[in-house]
Amino acid sequence: MRRRADQVADVRSPCKTRFGGKANPDLDRAAAVTMLERNGATGRSDVARIGQITRRGMLFGSGAVIGLVAGNAWAPGLSDPAGLTITPPWEGGLLLDDASGMQAAPVRAHVRPRASGDDLVAAFRAELAIARRDGRPVSVGAARHSMGGQAIPKDGTAITVDDARIEIDTAAMAYRVNGGARWSGVIAALDPLGFSPAVMQSNHDFGVAATFSVNAHGWPVPFGPMGATVRSLRMVLADGELVTASRTENPGLFALAMGGYGLVGLIVDLEVEMVKNSRLAPEFSVLPVDGFPQAFLAAVRDPAKAMVYGRLNVDRAALFEEALLVSYAPTDDQSDLPAATGSGVVSHLAAALYHAQAGREGMKRWRWQIESGLAPAISGQSTRNTLMNEPVLTLGGRDPDRVDILHEYFVPPEAFGAFLDACRAIIPDTFAEFLNVTLRYVDSDPVSLLAHSPTPRIAAVMSFTQERTARAEADHRRMTQALIDRVLLIGGSYYLPYRPHARPEQFAAAYPRAADFAAAKRSVDPRLILRNNLWDQYMGVL
Numbered sequence: 001m002r003r004r005a006d007q008v009a010d011v012r013s014p015c016k017t018r019f020g021g022k023a024n025p026d027l028d029r030a031a032a033v034t035m036l037e038r039n040g041a042t043g044r045s046d047v048a049r050i051g052q053i054t055r056r057g058m059l060f061g062s063g064a065v066i067g068l069v070a071g072n073a074w075a076p077g078l079s080d081p082a083g084l085t086i087t088p089p090w091e092g093g094l095l096l097d098d099a100s101g102m103q104a105a106p107v108r109a110h111v112r113p114r115a116s117g118d119d120l121v122a123a124f125r126a127e128l129a130i131a132r133r134d135g136r137p138v139s140v141g142a143a144r145h146s147m148g149g150q151a152i153p154k155d156g157t158a159i160t161v162d163d164a165r166i167e168i169d170t171a172a173m174a175y176r177v178n179g180g181a182r183w184s185g186v187i188a189a190l191d192p193l194g195f196s197p198a199v200m201q202s203n204h205d206f207g208v209a210a211t212f213s214v215n216a217h218g219w220p221v222p223f224g225p226m227g228a229t230v231r232s233l234r235m236v237l238a239d240g241e242l243v244t245a246s247r248t249e250n251p252g253l254f255a256l257a258m259g260g261y262g263l264v265g266l267i268v269d270l271e272v273e274m275v276k277n278s279r280l281a282p283e284f285s286v287l288p289v290d291g292f293p294q295a296f297l298a299a300v301r302d303p304a305k306a307m308v309y310g311r312l313n314v315d316r317a318a319l320f321e322e323a324l325l326v327s328y329a330p331t332d333d334q335s336d337l338p339a340a341t342g343s344g345v346v347s348h349l350a351a352a353l354y355h356a357q358a359g360r361e362g363m364k365r366w367r368w369q370i371e372s373g374l375a376p377a378i379s380g381q382s383t384r385n386t387l388m389n390e391p392v393l394t395l396g397g398r399d400p401d402r403v404d405i406l407h408e409y410f411v412p413p414e415a416f417g418a419f420l421d422a423c424r425a426i427i428p429d430t431f432a433e434f435l436n437v438t439l440r441y442v443d444s445d446p447v448s449l450l451a452h453s454p455t456p457r458i459a460a461v462m463s464f465t466q467e468r469t470a471r472a473e474a475d476h477r478r479m480t481q482a483l484i485d486r487v488l489l490i491g492g493s494y495y496l497p498y499r500p501h502a503r504p505e506q507f508a509a510a511y512p513r514a515a516d517f518a519a520a521k522r523s524v525d526p527r528l529i530l531r532n533n534l535w536d537q538y539m540g541v542l
C-alpha cells in the first residue's frame, strides 16, 4: 500500500511524538504539493491568500480584468500535450517531487520535525544516525520550490523543516531565526516592531535557511545575496556534531554552507541582519533597452533608493526593445507605517493575466502596456514589508499539463547588451513560452565557494511555461545549454536552484571553485551522507 509523506512523518519524527503531533495546515499543504499524486502532479504552491489589495497587486489585477476579457480575442497558440505528459516511475514506495513537477525520485522516508532549537538538533541527529547506520543520504528542504532535486535525497531521508521561532534583538539590528521559518513569518514578526528583512527573495514563501543555502537575492538595493546579511548560524554536520559558523568562527564551514545547498550541514538557526521598515514611493521610467544598464546602475547606486528592479518586453516581434525601470525611495513622512499586507485576491487576477500570455503574443503586448503605461498612473506609496510580502501564488499557473520553469543568469553589467543578443538569438525558437524577465542587482559575494556573483551582476530572472512532456524537456534543455554557453562566453553564470539542464562542464565553468567545494565537503562528510541531486548530478563527479 502506498504511504503518504505525512503518515511517514507520524511514525518517524521523534519531535512530532514529543510535540503531540499537532496539525500544521501550512506544512500539510506543502506536503500535499510536494508529494506526487499518481494521476497528476502539479508541484506548485496553491495556497490561497485572500487579503488586502496592494499597489503591486492592483497594478496587475486591474489589467487582468480588462485583459482577460480582451485576451480571448487572441487565440492561444499552444501545442496539445494530450497523452504525452511525463508520468514518474512508481513502484509503490514514496516519491518526492519539487516545484518542477518533473523531478520525482524515490525516498525512503519523509520526516517533518516540528521543532526548534535543541529539539531540532536532536531530530536532525536522530535522522543522521539512522542514515549513517543504513548508508543512505539525507537532505533537508523547506518550501521545496527548487526545481531540480536540490532538496531530494534519492533513496534516502528527506527532512522538511517549517518552524518559525524568531527572537529579535533591536539593539543589534538582527534576529535569530529557525532555519525552517518562512519569510512570511519573519515579516509578520518584524513588521509590528518597525523592522524589515534586509535581503530575501521577491516572494515570501521560502525557508530562511534555504535562502541562505542557495544564497538568494531580492530587489532591495544595494545588497549582495542574502548570505551577506547572515552573521552566524548553527548547523549539525553529517557526523552529528553541532557547530557554530560565522566569518570569524569556523569561517571555512560558513563559506561552504553559504550557497552550499545543504551539502555541508543541516542548519538549525541563523542570526540575520534586519533594516528599518519604511514607507516608499515608486518612480517608473520606460526607456529604450540600450540605455537600461546605465540607468539601472545609477538607480542602484543612488543612496536615496531602497528597492529597484527592471523589466523588458517579451513579445517575440519586439523582443527586448523596451525596458521598464522601477525604483522605490523613502518618503519624507515615515510616521504611522501601516501594517504589512499582501496582494491577496488580486494575486489570482494577476496570475491569470500572467498565464494568459502563454501562446498569445497579443496578450504579451497587452501586459507590457499595462505594466509600462498604467502602472505609473495607479501605483502609489507602500511599505518595504508590504512590497516583499508577496506569495508565489502570483506566479503559479493552473494548467496541470504545464509547469512554470525559472531561469536566472548573473551577467556582468558591461556584458548586458551581449546577453540580450544571446537571448534574442536563442529564446524565440524555443518550444517553451517565454512569459517574463525581471532584472535585479546583486552585489559581489566574496565569501561563498559556490558564488554565483563573484563580482557585481545584473541578475536576469526569466520565467517560462512549458508542457510537462519529454519533448518539452528536451527542447528546454537544448535552450538552457545554448544560453549557458553564451553566458559563459561573456563572463556570467547561471543560478543552481532551477532545472538541472546544464552540462557538467558548464557547471564547472560557471562555478570554478566547485572542485574545491567538493573536496572540502568530502573532508567534512566523507561518507557523503548529505546528498541531493545537485551533488549526484554535478559535484559527485568532480
Ligand SMILES: Cc1cc2nc3c(=O)[nH]c(=O)nc-3n(C[C@H](O)[C@H](O)[C@H](O)COP(=O)(O)OP(=O)(O)OC[C@H]3O[C@@H](n4cnc5c(N)ncnc54)[C@H](O)[C@@H]3O)c2cc1C
Pocket: 099, 139, 140, 141, 142, 143, 144, 145, 146, 147, 150, 151, 161, 179, 180, 200, 201, 202, 203, 205, 206, 207, 208, 209, 210, 211, 213, 214, 215, 216, 217, 218, 260, 261, 262, 263, 265, 266, 267, 268, 392, 395, 406, 497, 532
Ligand atoms: C516562484 C519562485 C520565485 C523565486 N524568486 C527568487 C528570487 O527572487 N530570488 C532568488 O534568489 N531566488 C528566487 N527563487 C529561487 C529560490 O530562492 C530557491 O528555489 C529557494 O531554494 C527556494 O526556497 P525553498 O524554501 O523552496 O528551498 P528548498 O527547495 O526547500 O531548498 C533549497 C536548498 O536549500 C537547502 N536547505 C533548505 N533548508 C535547509 C536547512 N535547514 N539546512 C541546510 N540546507 C537547507 C536544501 O537542501 C536545498 O538544497 C525563486 C523560486 C521560485 C520557484
